[in-house]
Structure formats: structure tokens, C-alpha cells
Amino acid sequence: MAATLTLLLWSCLIAPVFYILWTVVKFWQDVKKRGKAVMQFPGEPPHWLWGHLHLIFFPDEFMLANERAKLKDLPLIVAGWFGPFHPVIAPNHPDTIKSILRTSEPKPLTFGGYVTALPWLGDGLLISKGKKWLRNRKLLTPAFHFDILKPYMKVNNEAADILLNKLDGYSKKSETFEVFNAISSITLDIILRCAFSFESNCQLQKSHPYVTAVKQLGDGMVYRLLRPWLWNDFIYFNLTSSGRQFRRNCDFVHKVSEDLIAKRKKTLEEQGVSAAKGRYLDFLDVLLTARDEDGQGLTDREIRDEADTFLFEGHDTTASGISWTLYSLAEHPEHQQKCREEVQEILAGRDSDHITWEDLPKMKYLTLCIKEALRLHTPVPFIERRTTKDMEIEGKFLPAGSVINMMLYNIHHNPTVWENSMEYRPSRFLPENMKCMDSYAFIPFSAGPRNCIGQNFAMHEMKVTIGRILNRFRLELDPNHKTEHVISVVMKTKDGMMMNVTPVDKKPSENDVHVNGCVTQNEA
Secondary structure, three states: OHHHHHHHHHHHHHHHHHHHHHHHHHHHHHHHHHHHHHOOOOOOOOEOOOEOHHHHOOOEHHHHHHHHHHHHHOOOEEEEEEOOOOEEEEEOOHHHHHHHHOOOOOOOOOOOHHHHHHHHHOOOOOOOOHHHHHHHHHHHHHHHOHHHHOOHHHHHHHHHHHHHHHHHHHHHOOOOEEHHHHHHHHHHHHHHHHHHOOOOOHHHOOOOHHHHHHHHHHHHHHHHHOOHHHOOHHHHHHHOHHHHHHHHHHHHHHHHHHHHHHHHHHHHHHHHHHHHOOOOOOHHHHHHHOOOOOOOOOOHHHHHHHHHHHHHHHHHHHHHHHHHHHHHHHHOHHHHHHHHHHHHHHHOOOOOOOOOHHHHHHOHHHHHHHHHHHHHHOOOOEEEEEOOOOEEEOOEEEOOOOEEEEEHHHHOOOOOOOOOOOOOOHHHHOHHHHOOOOOOOOOOOOOHHHOOOOHHHHHHHHHHHHHHHHHHEEEEEOOOOOOOEEEOOOEEEOOOOEEEEEEOOOOOOOOEEEEOOEEEEOOO
């Protein structure tokens, strides 16, 4: 009996040790297999511990300049390592990126940017994979049909009215304003109305708690991404103050979504779809009423995940696109004026300066300018995928499980694709100049089956917001402030983006001189 107990005890002690050893050996074999495949591709020699993390540890102008410099020697694809255990390849050219974007391969959830987003966005459309992703993509597609998007024009214009009043206040006081904060407020206002029909008044508050939480979540994701020792959930959430703050912010934004969902669900149960009578059909209506081929709807958790994903993607990314377009137009007043004249011609003879659905296709030059800003400043700088099957890129074998880090910023600045890529040239996107361009050369909304489902929603919002601003104000950069890029979850600025606005009907003073697109006073 004693011998049996002893044997059982030893088995209980040894079994976990063997399991751990087996797991470690299997993991190491997988790393060696993927690492060998990745090292077929050119790239800088990795540090034995950091890999190439030290080159991107500070995702600022220096890192972006380093990425552009690499493109001169490695324009097609480059190998990289996130620490000692995570090899990746990074396609930098349409020819090398299209082979992965044409598939519906999932996002990597063992490490990298998406695992850091998982506690916040859950298994929503951005992160989900396989049959679930395909089912939910089909269920959500009707939410972005033109019949749904058209009534949102009223929302866009009403939100723009509030922003214009704020800008008018800055103009009267001759105050500079921080662009990203102002634009983040209007995009949040619009997304909350279009997603939940929720009037948040966030534009009228100096700092909105949801905007603050989302900003901190975005910064926290990048902070964690660049520190592999924090990829473990237990370590990050239990042993670090940043992890505990991230959890508190997650709980807060989840509570906002859950409260709004519960309230609407109750209304629909009591009144049916007729509850939407007298207002537009919003994203939440579509989520709550969507049914698949088997008549099954989304669960409460799926609804929350999709709502959080929509709020994130429709708020931060669009704010980045609008802000950098305004920056580009302020930096290049000749293009700003052409856009203004186009908008003024469209609105001529009207009592209202609201932009209508029918006006959108007429805003051709503004569209060129928006696209060039999205190329030059790339709001979503990178995306990732993990292969589920063996594949070939550039004639080289990649095993299943390989991670592909697609720097959209690099695609948009590749000198073999874009001539003088650091110059702002809206004419690049004229039809005659784009007809010979690869369709994967310009992908601010990604491409293929996993492209951004809300890209039309975003473009409409950008056109209305920017068009309304240009119709009312001249934009000038603050000459005393230097705007620098920094990569958070989206492309942002290191110390803000400061700008001056002047009413269009106010002529510049004779004592004003333009410096880099900014108006300053001549010294007496």
C-alpha cells in the first residue's frame, strides 16, 4: 500500500515536470521552424535578446525615418524578430503583401498588437477568425449599406455645427487649438450617435471620460506590445500598475457599451423595431435584430464586442485621418484653397451650409487631398496576420503559424511604388495617374476579404467634417509648435497638433506674412 502511494505521489510530481518540458521543447521546435523560414528573407542581424525591438521601441519620427531608409535597400520584404522567440516577416511592396491580404487569414493572438487588444475589443470583427468571423461579417454588412449610411449625413452635419461653433470661439479669441482633441471629440460624438443614437455632449466637455479611457487604452496597447515580458496576462494585469489601469479602463468602456445595449434591448423588446420610427436605424438596431441562416442572432457578449470594435475603429482611426488631412491642407494652402473653392461652388446659393448625400461624389478634389493625407500619414500604420496553412511568398516557403507584420506605412512610402513619397501630391490619385497603379499600393483601409467594413462610413464623415471646416475657416499651422508623428494604435502626434483658424470672410491683414503656411505678424 505504501509503495503504491509513493508511486502515485512520484507520478503526480513527475507528470507536471514532463508536461512542462514537453511544452518547452515543442515551443522551441516551433520557434526554430518559423525562425528558419523567416531568416530566408533579408534583414538586419537581430540582437540575441531584443531581436529588432530596440529599433521600434520608441515609435516616433526616428523610427519612421529608419523604416523609410530600409525601404531603399529592402523594398520588397524584410525579416524581423520581436524578442528572441517571435520571428516575423514584413512585406513592404504590393507584390509581396497581396498574397496574404487576398486571404481571410486571422490575426495573431499569441503575441503582438491584437493580443493586447483582446481584453478591450474581445472577439469582435477586428480580431475574430474562421467561421465566427465569416458569420459575423455577413451579419454586420447590412449595417453599412447606403440605405443605412444616408441618414447619418444629418448626424455628421449636426456634429459639425458644434465643432464649427467651437472653432469660431477660438477664432474670435485668436487662440490656437489642439486639433486631435477637437477632432477626437467630434468623431466620438458621431460614432456614439450612429452606433447608439446616444447624445453624449462630448464635444462640449473639456475632457470626456470615454475619450480619455480610449486614449489610455490605445497607449497602453502599444506600451505592452513593445515589452514582450508583459505579453503574459497574469504578469501584466496583476503585477504592473499599467496593467491594472488598463483593466480599469476596459471595465469602464465595457460598462458604457453594456448600459447602452441593455437600454436599447429593453426598448426593442417593448416596442419592437417600430422603436426606431422617427429616427435613423443605427448600428445597435442592426446588431440586435440581425439573424443568420438558422435564425440565430448575436449573443450579448458578441454584441458588446462588435459595439466596442465599432466605437474604437470608427472613432480613433477616423480622427487620425481627419486631423492629418487638416494638417496637410494647413501646410499646403494652395491645396486648401482649391478644396475650399470646390466646396463653396457646391454650396453656392443655399441657405444652409450642410453637406448632403448628393454632394459627396462632387467633392472630387477634396477626395484627392484626403487620400493623399491617408497615404502620407497612414492612420493605421500596421496590421498583422498569422498563417493557418503553409504558403509561399517570393518563392520562399512559410510554414503554418508564421506571423506577417504588414507595415501599411511602408507600403505607402515605398520609393519603388511612390515617387518622392514624402511629398504631399494629391494629383497622384487622379484617375489617369492611378490606372497603372497596383490596387494594393494604397490600402489605408486594408484590402481583400478582411478589409475595413466601415470605410465608406469613414470617408463620408471625413468629407463632411473637413468640407464644412474649409467652407467656414482658413487653417494655419502654429509657427511656434513642431508637429511630430508618433504611433499609438493609430498615427498620432508626440506633443499635439496646434493650429489657428480665421473666418474665410475675413481678409488677411496687410501686415501678415506667410511662413510655411502659417500667418505671422511683421515686426515693426
